[in-house]
Amino acid sequence: MRTPKVRELGEALRSLFSRPYTVRYPYEPVVPPEAFRGKPKFVEEECIGCGACAQVCPARAIDVVNVVEGGVGRRTLTIHHDHCIFCGQCHRFCTTEKGVILTNEFETGTYDRRQAIATVEKELVICQECGEVIATVDQLRWVAQKLGPKAFGNMGLTLLLSEDLGLVSPAVRDPRRALDRGDNVSILCPRCRREVILYEQWGP
Ligand code: SF4
Ligand code: SF4
Numbered sequence: 284m285r286t287p288k289v290r291e292l293g294e295a296l297r298s299l300f301s302r303p304y305t306v307r308y309p310y311e312p313v314v315p316p317e318a319f320r321g322k323p324k325f326v327e328e329e330c331i332g333c334g335a336c337a338q339v340c341p342a343r344a345i346d347v348v349n350v351v352e353g354g355v356g357r358r359t360l361t362i363h364h365d366h367c368i369f370c371g372q373c374h375r376f377c378t379t380e381k382g383v384i385l386t387n388e389f390e391t392g393t394y395d396r397r398q399a400i401a402t403v404e405k406e407l408v409i410c411q412e413c414g415e416v417i418a419t420v421d422q423l424r425w426v427a428q429k430l431g432p433k434a435f436g437n438m439g440l441t442l443l444l445s446e447d448l449g450l451v452s453p454a455v456r457d458p459r460r461a462l463d464r465g466d467n468v469s470i471l472c473p474r475c476r477r478e479v480i481l482y483e484q485w486g487p
Contacts, residue, residue, distance in 0.1 A: 315387040320369045322388045323362050325403035330382030332358050332405030332419035336373035342366050345373065349407060349416050356407030358419055364391050364399040379425065408443070410472035412462060417472050439470050 306313055315321065337345035337360065344366035348359045362373075362383075373383045393399050405419040417423075423443050427434035434440040445451045466479045 315389060319387045319389070320371050320385045322364050322391070322401070323367060323369075323371075323373055323383050323385050324401040325360065325362070325383050326381055327403055329379050330360070330377075330403050330405070331379055331421040331425045332360060332403065333378050333422045334358075334360065335376060335378045336360075336383055339372045339376045341370060341372060342368045344368070351407065351409060351414060351416065354409055354411075354414070356409050356416060358405045358407050358416075360403050360405075362401045363396075364401070365393075365396045408439070408470060410475055411469045412466065412471055412475040412478075415472040415474070417470070438467060438476075442468065442470055 334347040337343075337347045344363045346359075346361045346363070348361070350357050350359070369385065371385055374385055377383050391399060405421055408417040408420055408423055409415070410417055417439070420443070423440060424447070427440045427444055430437075430440070434444060442451065462475065462478050462482055464479070464483055466475075467483070469479075471479065
């Protein structure tokens with residue numbers, strides 16, 4: 284019984300003259316280790332706005348909000364740091380693998396929880412017939428890049444790439460006009476594309 288007590292006393296004396304094991308945070312800054320999982324944030328140039336990170340987030344800390352007005356749409360993705368559990372699933376399953384990263388920032392204290400967020404905004408592609416959201420522009424560009432020349436087998440991607448190359452102007456469709464074969468060269472959602480194909484095959 285006496286030996287452990289002597290050892291503890293020795294450790295107590297040694298600790299009086301050695302450096303403390305704890306850090307002096309918040310009086311001194313702390314540098315987290317390299318693999319530290321801190322606040323996630325979007326990387327604007329790498330994120331395509333697909334929303335896959337929101338689907339895999341176990342804490343439902345990522346919101347995806349589409350706003351469409353006058354045929355123009357924007358998608359806003361928001362990470363709520365006050366809900367985040369810093370698990371890293373968003374980064375692990377990110378479609379581009381680089382659209383969201385975990386920083387080494389760990390301070391989440393705030394007087395206003397609405398400020399504990401990280402956001403990214405992307406332009407949406409809207410169906411020219413029904414106004415349905417198809418995807419983000421960046422998402423379609425990313426798919427086209429993956430497909431290479433095969434992308435030209437899809438009319439929506441062909442139109443997008445042609446616009447990027449300056450070969451065509453963004454088409455404006457009169458919403459009062461019924462679908463017809465001219466809509467083969469419109470940007471359509473899958474449902475409206477099916478309607479046009481049926482029209483082609485079977486007529487009005
Ligand atoms: S690219 Fe990655 S970070 Fe951006 S929305 Fe898709 S999954 Fe989320
Ligand atoms: S780190 Fe985890 S909890 Fe936080 S946003 Fe990403 S997936 Fe959600």
